[in-house]
Amino acid sequence: MPVLHISHNKRAVQQNETAFELTISLLRKNLDFSTNYSSRSSNMEEVSQKIEVIDINDKSKEEEGPIVPHERQLVDGVIALWKEDSNNENLGMSKLHALLRERHPNWSVSEKRVKTLLKKFGLLQSNQQFTYANEIKSEVTPDIVLPEKVQIVMTSKRGKGLYAKKDIAKGDLIWEETQLFFIPPLANVNLIKLGKACSYCGKLLENTKSTLRGLDCNVCSELWCSLACKKTEANLHGQLKHNVYNPGKKSSKTIDSGAFLELQDYCLTEQWNALYAITIIYANILLDKTGVKGKQFRAMARVSQDIRYKALNSSAGAFDSLQGGALFVQEQQETLWKEGYEKFLRVFPNAASEGIDYREFLFMMGTYNINNLDSCIFLTQSHLNHNCDPNTSVETQQLRTSGLKVFAARDIRSGEELTTTYVNPAHPVQQRQRELRVNWGFTCACTKCKSDLDTQHRRKSSSGQASTRADVRKLLADTSKELGEGSIELGIPEQSGERRKSVRFDEKVVAVEEA
Ligand SMILES: [Zn+2]
Ligand SMILES: [Zn+2]
Ligand SMILES: [Zn+2]
Known part of the structure; x- marks a missing residue:
């Protein structure tokens, strides 16, 4: 039975964006564009104009004598070959160079220059592929x-x-x-808030007759689909959704529910399931009086999220619209992780003193990502x-x-x-x-x-x-x-x-x- 992961539909959106993102990203690296997120859309037009200009120049030049391609043209040329046939990604440098020359007969470019440039852009293939x-x-x-x-x-x-x-x-x-850790479906968060889906398992509730059966929360408007769900989640629900955080009373209340509701909305907007998941995991760990769940999570195969990111960054697959082309700049990624960490700390004001520093936060995210099945941890x-x-x-x-x-x-x-x-x-x-x-x-x-x-x-x-x-x-x-x-x-x-x-x-x- 095929299991469909939530991440699917992101891909659908992604496919349309990748080609454009690729160009922008490369231009950014070369033309020193601002990495400010908000400046992106205004750069779009500028970028597309530049692309057209380059294209026109390419054509007129290709008809003339030999030219020395700009590094961007060269990298684009290589990427085009990879996209055309995924087998090309496994070509050795000399074969890749030969194929490039075949496609652009008037280009004057040495094998060494191709290699140097691919290295510069973190695109060197085959044996040097990053594994972790x-x-x-x-x-x-x-x-x-x-x-x-x-x-x-x-x-x-x-x-x-x-x-x-x-x-x-x-x-x-x-x-x-x-x-071991059940993660409610992030996609159903808004329905859950409206009492239209089970607060715990996310199952859609067809009618609200369930209120009569005592399946409602007596504090907020959320509902459960069954007594089992209500019983399982009751404590966690109260802590995450309407706990009153009192900074004066240390350690007894370690969860700020106002901050959690904000984080939940943030994760939904950003489609950031991993942050949502590790927040719920950490809440579960805090509420587990035996302390076993925390130890078990800590003993799982562990890796830091930034190490995983390196593998993506060094992958030609990052340019392929089918294989998850998430090309972005390192600073953008880090800024986002740090923002996520700040929001996490607001939910768990004592987390930093309990050992969850930024580094550990990245480990939690990496650990979740390599171990989850269907968004949950077994x-x-x-x-x-x-x-x-x-x-x-x-x-x-x-x-x-x-x-x-x-x-x-x-x-x-x-x-x-x-x-x-x-x-x-x-x-x-x-x-x-x-x-x-x-x-x-x-x-x-x-x-x-x-x-x-x-x-x-x-x-x-x-x-x-x-x-x-x-x-x-x-x-x-x-x-x-x-x-x-x-x-x-x-x-x-x-x-x-x-x-x-x-x-x-x-x-x-x-x-x-x-x-
Ligand atoms: Zn295999
Ligand atoms: Zn349920
Ligand atoms: Zn409630």
Whole structure:
């Protein structure tokens, strides 16, 4: 069953914006444009005029004798080749240079200059691709109750992982679990406020007869869909939605609900699910008297959000409208994170003294991003490592609060590692590998990846590139369709939120997962 993530529809918007953003971003770097967000739209016209001028010049010059292309033209030329065929991203420098010369016969440019420029723009490909798997740290998970046939093994190579303790037959239910941290759907926040969706699970409420059954909040206008939801959320709800913060009384009230409601609106405007999620996670941690939830979250595979961002920045995929082209400048991203941190601190005035400094905040965000499934955090499931041909099938339930079930996708032998897929296995190998590298920091070397790459090499050498290209194009087109149709949970965000682009990476770069 395909699981559609909220991040889908962002992609739909993104696809229209990317080409333009790319040009702007490159121009910005070269022409030293202001990085001020609000100046962006006024720069738009200016930029498009410049683009036209450059285009016209290009044409007239190309007809004449050899020219030395401007660095921007050169980088644009390379990017055009990458966009045209994702296989071009894997070309070595000399082949890339040759292809560039073929397309622009009158360009006078050395291989060295192409390399230098790509390096300058952080676009150098192949071996130098940034991975951060070695930056991901994890610890032994405290107080975890594991399913009968499963154990956790820690290896230096793969970190924590789940392994079969006994043989498991295909189709067997290996375990089921509910969320360690349940994150209500951000998209439904406004409906929740109006009492039209459950305050906890976000389920739409068809009528308000439920007030008669005692499912309403006696302080605010929010409602729950069931007694179970009300009971689960009651304490958290009160703390987040109408707690009175008293700065004089330290430690007893550590949540400022006014600031939370502001943060909630801010996250909705910015489409920033990760900030919303870690705020709810931290509130849960504070309210957990046993302290176990905090320790468990802290022991998960951890990485700082700014490290993840580096992988995106060094990816040619950032220029590809299908693969999550979130091109933006570093300062913009940092400004936004800092703004998010300030808002977080207003919700939890004691957080800084409780160890959540800005650095830790980025870690929380990174940790959430690499561990969440369907926006929520599951404890046991978060231990599953990736394989493009996984031996388990993770199925989330129709009713989100029911959690998930994990089945054996084939016979599994005792001692085998249990795996899931973080990406859509139907996507072309290059796309999968880029998505895994950017989102989770590693280069996949699974059997399926190896055999897919082999097949491609063979096809290339026997019948030329035509068939491969056509295949890849078709797959990309299918993906595009899939992404375009994914706008189920969330309306297309309003176009006005310019800075939304900068937070995209705080969600997954990839939107489709087959569960
Ligand atoms: Zn509910
Ligand atoms: Zn209430
Ligand atoms: Zn793989």
